Amino acid sequence: MADNNEIMMKDILDELTGVNIGDVVGVEVLVVEDGQLVVGVDNAGVEGVIPKREFTADRSANLKDLAKAGDHFEALVLRRAGGDKENGEFIFSVTRLAARKAFEQLQKDFEADKSVEGKITGAVRGGLLVDVGARGFLPASLISDHYVSNLKPYVGQTLEFKITEIDPSQNRLILSRKDFVTEKREAAFENISEKIMPGDVVEGKVAHLTKFGAFVDLGGVTGLVHISEISYKRVEKPSDVLSPEQDVKVKVLEVDSENQRIALSIKQTQPSPFEQATSDLVAGDVVEGTVKSLTDFGAFVEIASGVQGLVHVSEISNDHVRVPSDVLSVNDRVEVRVLSIDTDSQRISLSMKADDSNEAASNQESAQNEADYMDNDDSFSIGDIIGDELKNN
Structure with missing residues (x-):
């Protein structure tokens, strides 16, 4: 019986205030405190708070740098304030409203198979966190078209992604760079393969190293320098003589258009x-x-x-x-x-x-x-x- 009375009381209060859980309302900042904003709902005579975490995802941010009394914006009504109502009747969120709107657009992008741009905000076990308006997850296996072991260099970069899975009701957003990189590489390979031939000497940059050789970026397309083609001297490990991002001159040994592979040599650009x-x-x-x-x-x-x-x-x-x-x-x-x-x-x-x-x-x-x-x-x-x-x- 008590539960029914509480429900009835809530409905009555909602009708009186005109504010309901899940509504999007306009609010005005009344006071900026250290950990929250005290706000009033426009034309409703209702006050509430926006906790810092519901206003910005940046934990190190200072609310006083982000908002001031008199600011107006939209917020999502999360729930009624429990216990002490000194700060008002409701808890509001700006970040969740932004995420809801972002998910609506991301859903359209997903259905249209459009790529999206976002900033990588952090590295966690198994992948990267990406801000595309809503928080998305980029699994390590989908970062590129090759295995990526070091995730930290990606943090802070703004890149393009494909949406592979989206569920707004669960705030689930899975992203991929692999598909995007593969499409770009195929187009780039076709372009590069028309410009280079076996025997050509071109400039490149070491993309990454493996036990069996070095992959060199020729401008959106990587070619392999087998360990035996790095130097005329014996090389135990490619990392002993090469490093990522190093500029190198390479000779084109083979262009395999069918398998989209390019064989390169560093040593053959030098006198034997x-x-x-x-x-x-x-x-x-x-x-x-x-x-x-x-x-x-x-x-x-x-x-x-x-x-x-x-x-x-x-x-x-x-x-x-x-x-x-x-x-x-x-x-x-x-x-x-x-x-x-x-x-x-x-x-x-x-x-x-x-x-x-x-x-x-x-x-x-x-x-x-x-x-x-x-x-x-x-x-x-x-x-x-x-x-x-x-x-x-």
């Missing part, structure tokens, strides 16, 4: 160790080197760090040599003459013969041996290089 070591060498130069390995058809001599050339068996001596091991041993220091340098295939042809221009027959044989070596893609293999060493072990 072979090119560096042979940049000052020309045919006819005489240099010292070390015999690194012996095969049945010749000796490999290192003339610079990591750079070896072949002395064909016919170029070891003016005298007939049956096999190189008859006259040479591994680690021998020898003097060699450069016959030719093939930069494309990174091969050097050498000779240990005395340089006797009168020996026409010998020169003709040397030229033929050199041509055979340079023209044959199978001139030597790793097995050839170390074969004799294996036999001796």
